[in-house]
Amino acid sequence: MTVEPDPQPARETLLRPVRLGNAFEDTVGRLLETIRLGVLAPGESLPPERELATRLGVSRDTVREAIKSLSEAGYLVSRRGRYGGTFLADDLPAPSGDGVRFSRADIDDTLRLREVLEVGAARMAAGRTLTAAERETLWSRLRDVRGAALEDYRRLDSRLHLAIAEAAGVPSLVPLVAENRMRLNELLDHIPLLARNIVHSDEQHDAIVMAILAGDADGAAETMTAHVWGSASLLHGFLDS
Missing domain, CATH: 1.20.120.530 (GntR ligand-binding domain-like)
Known part of the structure; x- marks a missing residue:
C-alpha cells in the first residue's frame, strides 16, 4: 500500500509571511506556488481567508484581492452555500505563449x-x-x-x-x-x-x-x-x- 505524503507541511512552508512592501504580489505568488507545485489538488479548497491572512502576515483585504485576481485568471473558483468556499479550479489555465516555458x-x-x-x-x-x-x-x-x-x-x-x-x-x-x-x-x-x-x-x-x-x-x-x-x-x- 502506498502512503500519500501529507501536504500540510509543504503547505505551511509555502504559505509563509510575505514582504509587506509587495503584499499583494507576494500573496498571489505564494498562492500560485502552492497550486503549481501540486500542494493544492484540483477541486481542493483553500484555507479560510482569516487563516491565510494570519499565515501570510497580511490583511484579509489583501487575501481577498489576491483570490479575486486568481479567480479572474481562471485558477480559483468560489462557491456559496453550506459547503462553499474558494477552491482550486478543476481545469487550470493552459500556459500562454504557444507553449513557451521559462525557468x-x-x-x-x-x-x-x-x-x-x-x-x-x-x-x-x-x-x-x-x-x-x-x-x-x-x-x-x-x-x-x-x-x-x-x-x-x-x-x-x-x-x-x-x-x-x-x-x-x-x-x-x-x-x-x-x-x-x-x-x-x-x-x-x-x-x-x-x-x-x-x-x-x-x-x-x-x-x-x-x-x-x-x-x-x-x-x-x-x-x-x-x-x-x-x-x-x-x-x-x-x-x-
Whole structure:
C-alpha cells in the first residue's frame, strides 16, 4: 500500500509571511506556488481567508484581492452555500505563449539585471540636479502611465522606466535598460494584467518619481527595489517551470 505524503507541511512552508512592501504580489505568488507545485489538488479548497491572512502576515483585504485576481485568471473558483468556499479550479489555465516555458533561472537573470540597472538609475537620477525639461519628461511619463488603458499599460510603463534611465545622465545606460526591458516585457506578456497590481505599481511609480524629484537617492533606490521584486513575485508564480 502506498502512503500519500501529507501536504500540510509543504503547505505551511509555502504559505509563509510575505514582504509587506509587495503584499499583494507576494500573496498571489505564494498562492500560485502552492497550486503549481501540486500542494493544492484540483477541486481542493483553500484555507479560510482569516487563516491565510494570519499565515501570510497580511490583511484579509489583501487575501481577498489576491483570490479575486486568481479567480479572474481562471485558477480559483468560489462557491456559496453550506459547503462553499474558494477552491482550486478543476481545469487550470493552459500556459500562454504557444507553449513557451521559462525557468526560474531565466526569470532571475532578467530581474537581477533589472535591479542592477534600474535601481542604480533611480539612485543616480535622484542625485542629479535635473533640468526643467528632464523634470517635465518624468512628470509627463508618470501621468501617461497613470491614465493608461490596459492595452497600453506595459508600453507606457516601459516609457516611464526609460525616462528614469535617461534622467540618470549616463547615455550608455539607456540602451542597456531598453534591452533588459524587452526581455522583461517578453515575460510580462505571458502573465495576466491584474488590476490590483496596476494600482500598486502606480503607487510605487509615484513614490519613485517623487523621490527622484526631491533628490532622495536612498528613497528612490529603495522603492525601485521593491517595485522590481513585486514583478518578480508574479513572474515566478505564473511562469516558473
